[in-house]
Amino acid sequence: MAIGASTSNASAVIEVSIDGKPASIGHDHEFLYVVRGHHKHAEAQTSKAYVRVPLALVLNASFVSDSDGGSLLVRLLSPPLQAQNSDAPGPFSFFKKTKAPPTCMESLSQHAYTAMTPSARAERLREQLEGSCSSLRLVKIEARVVATEHGADVEASTQAWVDTVMRAAYQHVKPYRRVKILINPVGGPGKGRQLFESRARPILEAAGCKLDVTITSHRMHGVEMARDLKVQDYDAVGIVSGDGLLHEMLNGFATRNDADKALALPLVPIPAGSGNAMSINLLGVQQGLSLALACLNVIKGRAMKLDLLRVTQPASAFPPGLPVPGRLASDTLGKRAEAQARRDATLIGSNGGSARGSEDVARIIDAPSWPYVQYYSFLSQAIGIVADLDLGTEHLRALGDTRFVIGYATSVLRNARCEVDIDIKLGSRGSKNRAEMRQRVIDFNKGSQSHSEVDRGSSNTGEGEADAASTMAQLVHGDVTEALTADGNPPPPFDLHDPSWPHTFLQRSCARQAAAALDPSQGDSQASTSGWVRIHEPIASLYAGKLPFVSRDLMQFPFALPNDGTIDVAMILHAGGRVAKVPENGYAETGQLVYQKAMSYLKVEAIRVTPKLKEGDKKLKNGGLISIDGEKVPYAAFQVEVAQDNAAKMSLAATAKQIVVVAGAGPGLGCAVAHKFAEQGHPVAILSRSKGRLETLASQINSLNRGRAVAYAVDVQDEASVHQSIDSIQTHFSSGKEGAEHQGAFIHTGVFNPGGGFAIAPFLETKPAQLEEAFKTQMYGGFVFSQAILKAITSNTAAQSADPKAALGNIMLTGATASLKGSAKFSAFAAAKFGLRALGQSLAREWGPKGVHVSHFIIDGIIITDRTDAMLGKDYPEGSRMKPDDIAQVYLDTARQPRSVWGFEVDLRPSLEKWSS
Secondary structure, eight states: OOSSEEEOSSOEEEEEEETTEEEEEEEOSSEEEEEESOOTTGGGGGGGOSEEEEGGGEEEEEEEEETTEEEEEEEEEESOOOOTTTTSOOTTGGGSOOOOOOGGGSOOOHHHHHHSOHHHHHHHHHHHHHTTTOSOEEEEEEEEEEOOTTOOOHHHHHHHHHHHHHHHHHTTSOSSOEEEEEEOTTSTTTOHHHHIIIIIHHHHHHTTOEEEEEEOOSTTHHHHHHHHOOGGGOSEEEEEESSHHHHHHHHHHHTSTTHHHHHTSOEEEEEOSSOOHHHHHHHOTTTTTOHHHHHHHHHHOOOEEEEEEEEEEEGGGSOTTOOOTTSOGGGGOOGGGHHHHHHHHHHHHHHTOOHHHHHHHHHHHHSOOOSEEEEEESSEEEEEHHHHHHHTTGGGGGGTTHHHHHHHHHHHHHTOOBOEEEEEEOTTTOBOOHHHHHHHHHHHHTTOOOHHHHHHOOOOOOOOHHHHHHHHHOOSSOOTTSOSSTTSSOOOBOOOOBTTBOOSOOOTHHHHHHHHHHOTTOOSOOOOTTSEEEEOSOEEEEEEESSSEEETTEEOOTTOOTTSSOEEEEEEESTTHHHHTSOOTTHHHHTGGGGSTTEEEEEESEEEEEESSOTTOTTSGGGOOEEETTEEEOSSOEEEEEEEEEEEEEEOOOOOOEEEEEESOOTTHHHHHHHHHHHTTOOEEEEESOHHHHHHHHHHHHHHSSSOEEEEEOOTTOHHHHHHHHHHHHHHHHTTTTOGGGTTOEEEEEEEOOOTTOOOOOGGGOOHHHHHHHIIIIIIHHHHHHHHHHHHHHTOHHHHTSOTTSOSEEEEEEEEGGGTOOOTTOHHHHHHHHHHHHHHHHHHHHHGGGTEEEEEEEEOSOBOOHHHHHHHOSOOOTTSSBOHHHHHHHHHHHHTOOGGGOOSEEEEOOTTSOOOO
């Protein structure tokens, strides 16, 4: 076979030379491999390949042609390469049996691989990354493709090979991401900058990522960066640090006016601290500290929602000068500093300084005086043994997470009781039944419509920026200074006994005795009208959190789910003495410690912990320690709840499940609308008469955006075809055929944007057939399409259980200037567009009260397309024509409007356009 490309149904091979020696580079549906020598059937030689990795580990492939062929460049992550003489027999080799490859690395037929469910493929990839493809490092393959004597088009075939590899390598994610990198140079062992420059940057740059790097220089620098970051300029933020910088970034994002948009930007940890809990939870215990895999997560990961927790503490615990966690010092000025703040404001104004500084000072001066302070947590809240081992070992940071083992042993030997009052609110999502919690985790891992998804619904309400900030500020369960009951008395006692696990040190009479002391007529725990109850059992430690692993050696919260609206709480009972507090062998790493007799475990919607001893008491270690996300806070009461309607996207894994259907996906507005929704992670279905143009558009969307696009050739005038296509779209996505992240997806938005029926002619020259075409496309097509979309929306129970403030679905009709006035020579088109607008008004009046948002867009101007540029020329003043992407942004914003401010008529025109009425 000539040097060049050869393809088959299952594989494609390029014959090249590497360092002057012949080689074959090929791929099939799952692996990319490099074999020495030229082989007619290189895929049959993959067992001898010195490079063979899943396509998911390919970072970039490119081809540069020249007069003599060209250079093929492939960048990938690979385990250590086999030695050059690995095929040579060694001494006594006849005694050795040939090792069979691990099951996960065995080649599967294309049919067998495509038949696997998305979850099965994910599990197979996990086994590969933890087995044969562990210890990853960057590998650069530079090969020479030589032109053949037979005249074969090497350039075209090699470029086609490269395109196929890149599509398979990235599939549903956008390549060449724009990444903001934040580096903490002093976190943990203090090697963050060196690790990034030597090991992380080369991988990210090899994948073509556009990096913007900032090295933090002081405490709360992350908060400052988060507040001012232009989130629209980035696809992700890489955090080269431990968990502390993540805490700062989240608090900075959560306090912005556009908190919803800011928190939608994925934060991706690159482990370089002493505590790397987030990275361990995302990448797994074995690979949690792998810089290569963390970089791959930046490059190809998908967004995963994570509940953000709101913490309140009494304002009296923060005297002037004591910073609030996650808040800048300028935000925490006391009243004593008000005069200085005003002087600063004057100086800033007179010197023409930073506008940002004057805004901060103005906000401080005008802010109301609250009895509590509020900040945000994503990881853990602790008091007792766990807080002592975390904060009490700061001087051992150089030991990494080994310091936590030392701290735990020291605390167990002290065997001190944690003197606190613990009040909890289970709510509708909470539980004390570990068997039930375990089942929730099983359901979640199976990808079913889990408890969390049903209850939480969608958090993308689409509210305005100011409303987003106020939503973040709302406390559902009150603040830490409020009384827990209407009469001010302590809440009724709570019985901690788990009906599914009787093996415990709990005294069954404890709750009953406490209840009897409150009301002698009652022998069992009573229900509180506020929902709050009090735990009376003595404890040694309380640990609350949202992520299963808190370190590589400790799975403290095995039942934690990322977005279920609850906080997992683990309490070590004081009963049982020192021995009972020591985890049994292997229990800590596997999560089985929650079944130890000295452990109680709950899921709650809110929790308040009130220390009985004052800060500085000699009985307390270091005067009293409370840890929030590993950071020390005042030893005072604290209350925690899940932030309402908000979830932080912590890693680049689930995306939007709301399907958007665009009918009339032409090269202008329809194409832009499809791209815009796909950018936000929505699965998109595009409909048009032209099948070829549709497939090209779908391919572009799938290569550039997080969302997934499928194409359907449909004529909106064909009622049966429209309804059949809508049903097929729903089934296609919800079945998981486009990936596990879209499994269970439902049709939510229909955009009607056909361009047919447009004709300009004097009335007497306008043929009835032109009027019929305009009516069939615009009026009849709009009628049929709206019926099909409405039936899909109303049949989706998932949509009906979503946020009550958001629409159950959207119908968006594209109009024109002709929708408002019948211009001369537009008789047929204007009549049809008038009818479409009337249809929209009727639907809005009927379906608006039922939760479906119907909107009509008047496009009053010329849209910039290749066609209009060819007809009218490319030389025109700014503001005289409409950019498709800008119009598409308005469609997206309208689809996200909350029910309180729905708009029906959306009138759009460029600034220089004459008014149509």
